[in-house]
Amino acid sequence: MKYQVDEKGFYGDFGGAYIPEMLYPNLEELRKNYIQISSSEEFQKEFNYLLKAYVGRPTPLYYAERLSEKYEIKIYLKREDLCHTGAHKVNNTIGQILMAKRLGKNRIIAETGAGQHGVATATVCALMGIECIVYMGALDIKRQAPNVARMKMLGAEVRAAKSGSKTLKDATNEAIRDWINNPVDTHYIIGSVVGPHPYPDMVARFQSVISAETQTQLMEQEGRDYPDHVIACVGGGSNAAGLYYHFLEDPRVNIIAVEAAGKGIDSGASAATSALGKEGIIHGSKTLLMQTPDGQITEPYSISAGLDYPGVGPLHAHLYRSKRAEFISIPDQEAMDWGLTLSQMEGIIPAIETAHAFAILDVRKFLCDEIIVFNCSGRGDKDLDTYIDYFKL
Amino acid sequence: MNRIDKTLSGDQKILSIYFSAGHPELEDTVPIIKSLQDAGVDMVEIGLPFSDPLADGPTIQESASRALRNGMTTQKLFDQLQNIRDSIHIPLVLMGYFNPMMQYGIERFCQQCAHIGIDGLIIPDLPIDLYQERYCALLEQYHLYNMFLITPQTSAERIRYIDQVCNGFIYMVSSASVTGAKNTFGNAQESYFKRIRDMKLNTPQLVGFGISNAATYTMATQYSRGAIIGSAFIKFLESEGVNKISNFIKDIR
Numbered sequence: 136m137k138y139q140v141d142e143k144g145f146y147g148d149f150g151g152a153y154i155p156e157m158l159y160p161n162l163e164e165l166r167k168n169y170i171q172i173s174s175s176e177e178f179q180k181e182f183n184y185l186l187k188a189y190v191g192r193p194t195p196l197y198y199a200e201r202l203s204e205k206y207e208i209k210i211y212l213k214r215e216d217l218c219h220t221g222a223h224k225v226n227n228t229i230g231q232i233l234m235a236k237r238l239g240k241n242r243i244i245a246e247t248g249a250g251q252h253g254v255a256t257a258t259v260c261a262l263m264g265i266e267c268i269v270y271m272g273a274l275d276i277k278r279q280a281p282n283v284a285r286m287k288m289l290g291a292e293v294r295a296a297k298s299g300s301k302t303l304k305d306a307t308n309e310a311i312r313d314w315i316n317n318p319v320d321t322h323y324i325i326g327s328v329v330g331p332h333p334y335p336d337m338v339a340r341f342q343s344v345i346s347a348e349t350q351t352q353l354m355e356q357e358g359r360d361y362p363d364h365v366i367a368c369v370g371g372g373s374n375a376a377g378l379y380y381h382f383l384e385d386p387r388v389n390i391i392a393v394e395a396a397g398k399g400i401d402s403g404a405s406a407a408t409s410a411l412g413k414e415g416i417i418h419g420s421k422t423l424l425m426q427t428p429d430g431q432i433t434e435p436y437s438i439s440a441g442l443d444y445p446g447v448g449p450l451h452a453h454l455y456r457s458k459r460a461e462f463i464s465i466p467d468q469e470a471m472d473w474g475l476t477l478s479q480m481e482g483i484i485p486a487i488e489t490a491h492a493f494a495i496l497d498v499r500k501f502l503c504d505e506i507i508v509f510n511c512s513g514r515g516d517k518d519l520d521t522y523i524d525y526f527k528l
Numbered sequence: 529m530n531r532i533d534k535t536l537s538g539d540q541k542i543l544s545i546y547f548s549a550g551h552p553e554l555e556d557t558v559p560i561i562k563s564l565q566d567a568g569v570d571m572v573e574i575g576l577p578f579s580d581p582l583a584d585g586p587t588i589q590e591s592a593s594r595a596l597r598n599g600m601t602t603q604k605l606f607d608q609l610q611n612i613r614d615s616i617h618i619p620l621v622l623m624g625y626f627n628p629m630m631q632y633g634i635e636r637f638c639q640q641c642a643h644i645g646i647d648g649l650i651i652p653d654l655p656i657d658l659y660q661e662r663y664c665a666l667l668e669q670y671h672l673y674n675m676f677l678i679t680p681q682t683s684a685e686r687i688r689y690i691d692q693v694c695n696g697f698i699y700m701v702s703s704a705s706v707t708g709a710k711n712t713f714g715n716a717q718e719s720y721f722k723r724i725r726d727m728k729l730n731t732p733q734l735v736g737f738g739i740s741n742a743a744t745y746t747m748a749t750q751y752s753r754g755a756i757i758g759s760a761f762i763k764f765l766e767s768e769g770v771n772k773i774s775n776f777i778k779d780i781r
Contacts, residue, residue, distance in 0.1 A: 153626055155583040155652045156677040157701060159686070298589050299579060311582050318681050318704045416627040416653065417580070429601040430631030431579040 138383035138450070138459060144332025145421075147457060149449035152331035154419040157315040161323075164238065166333045172237050173230065173340060185229050186344060189262070190219045192226075194345075196352035196508070201480045208501045211362070212483070212511040213349055213378060222486065222513030223342060223374045224255035228324055230341030232259040235322035242266045242321045246310040248275055248303035249440030250282025251486075251513065252326030257291035267291040270309040272302035275440065282517060300434045304445055307418050327371025328448035331419030335376075335448050342377025349508055350381055357506060364501065366391040367510040368492040369462075370406070370442035372451040374512035379460075389461070391499070392451060393492045395437035396464035406435035407464035408447040409455045417446040423455065438467040438521065439487035441513070465494040471525050474515060486513030487521060531619040531647045532673055532696040535570055536732050542754025543745070543781060544571040544734060545761050546623060548591040549608070550600030551577070552765055557608045559770055565618050567777035573650065573756065576605060576624030583652045585708025587759040591766075602632045606640045613645040621675070621696075623650040634663060638670040648673030648696050656693055664693075675699050680720045684727070691729040698731045700724060700752060702738045708759045710738045713747050721751035745780050 144151050144166075152162055172178055186192040194214045203210045215223035228245075235243060243260050245267070247253030253269040260267035269286055273295040276283055286293050299305040307330075314323045328335040328342075350360040365382055367375035369392045382388040397405035405411060412423035417432060425433045425445040437443040447455075454460035474490040477483050485493070489512045501507060515522065522528060536542065545564050549557045557574070564572050577592035577600050584592070612620070622641060629637045629651065641649070649672055654663070656676055667674050673695035678687050681704060690698060702717055703710075717738075724733060735748035736756035748755040757780065764776045 151658065152655065153653045154655060156682065157583060157679050157704065159655065160681040298586060304580060308580055308582055312706045315583065316705050415630060428631065430628035431596060
């Protein structure tokens with residue numbers, strides 16, 4: 136098992152828990168319990184019930200006929216965009232709210248960038264009747280007004296992170312500080328496979344339902360339970376971790392991670408962490424990280440708010456370094472064009488994050504008739520304003 | 529003998545002051561240390577600024593951001609401190625997050641500290657297990673102490689473990705919080721201070737977080753070897769300036 140987390144919380148050189156002592160009791164409680172709780176029959180029963188009855192799982196594995204014809208390969212879309220709240224994020228928040236309940240927590244905090252994880256967290260808190268506070272960068276609150284309104288409507292309190300660059304990384308800092316200040320009653324629902332151990336592993340496990348379903352569905356549709364390639368966009372990397380999970384140790388499956396190049400890797404306005412990052416520590420995890428030579432964390436850029444995280448989950452850093460995965464970066468313009476292409480060829484308006492993944496069809500060659508699974512991780516409703524501005528619709 | 533041990537071996541209560549290097553102005557680092565020594569402070573913690581200080585409240589984060597905007601870097605700090613031991617005899621501790629140290633190179637960082645005459649490090653986001661496993665030998669090679677934090681939530685078992693590994697002093701965080709001045713200590717703090725005192729640890733304890741005035745200093749030092757002030761001092765620096773440092777210290781004790 137080369138790509139699973141080890142006992143100390145590392146994926147190869149990456150991961151761990153580089154955290155202040157104040158967080159130690161909380162993380163230790165989680166670390167000791169998360170596997171036992173989440174693998175118990177009783178937990179699994181409730182988790183699977185909610186994924187089915189509330190989230191709408193299993194999501195379809197859709198054979199994209201027109202795209203497949205054009206590229207002469209077999210293209211499948213794992214339709215996470217059809218999940219309740221519009222993206223894969225809710226798989227994790229359902230899992231974590233059930234975890235929080237079993238740990239006896241009665242207050243939930245979360246960070247959010249574009250607001251998708253904030254909405255998914257506010258949703259499950261409303262479902263369970265638990266207090267919910269979402270930290271969001273002051274700049275993002277202005278840029279993502281509809282999601283702020285959704286969170287409020289769901290009963291969550293949205294708190295502005297006013298420190299630093301006032302974006303996702305600062306919202307994460309503020310959420311961590313809240314947890315330091317409220318160590319006993321609060322659970323922190325991290326939205327991606329980032330942060331200190333055991334978060335990257337716990338979130339990956341909750342998202343792994345994506346690849347588990349893919350195996351079953353491919354068997355039904357193709358007569359084999361693995362594809363030739365799995366492809367997903369990577370910001371922090373939770374939708375990618377979910378799609379890769381059950382294929383990590385299977386050498387027949389090639390893994391492709393698509394990062395946001397922003398205005399171009401060398402433009403100074405990019406979020407391509409594998410190309411631009413160096414080993415460092417962000418939010419308690421050792422990973423690849425965009426930073427100055429002096430070790431100050433820099434602000435990434437992408438037109439897609441869900442991909443502009445200065446780090447990447449430690450699993451993905453390990454996949455990159457060990458060359459288990461191919462990393463490709465896609466600039467804003469190509470991603471936006473693919474948002475339009477997917478809409479008009481398949482009738483699916485993708486989130487801009489998701490559109491990045493599809494754009495590799497124009498930059499990477501595949502063999503004829505290879506089976507390719509894309510994670511269609513989110514729908515584009517939240518990005519309509521950006522699409523409208525960009526295409527003058 | 530490490531200066532920290534020497535200072536802690538005396539009878540008087542210890543006052544240690546934290547500030548962010550390069551704040552309010554880039555070149556204030558050395559004058560601040562000198563003024564603190566002149567004002568009778570027993571130890572100084574020099575903060576290495578970081579863009580994302582998780583354990584700190586807004587005061588320290590803003591001072592660090594300003595220091596970074598002023599042009600502070602790890603190398604710049606070492607350059608400023610190059611001849612600091614010509615005039616400073618009190619213990620000097622560098623406090624900073626791990627990432628900038630990693631980027632500088634841990635061994636090179638330790639070399640520079642030893643060369644300058646830094647007595648120890650406080651690295652809030654380097655947990656004790658990782659320290660033991662990966663970096664302890666290196667710090668010992670350069671005769672640098674490494675101080676660890678405990679909080680009201682730290683279990684007795686873990687406190688005993690930290691007591692074994694920690695050199696110099698244990699940094700006793702006064703309450704479950706990030707840094708930044710609250711103005712009073714209540715019963716919860718007092719019983720926590722008593723609980724730790726009664727454990728009779730080998731390593732002396734200095735109380736930090738929430739020490740902002742004479743009352744909190746006196747209360748904290750009733751049960752410990754001393755106390756550390758950070759945010760309140762930084763706020764004072766911002767409003768009163770470097771020249772009036774002795775007034776701040778006089779008001780504390």
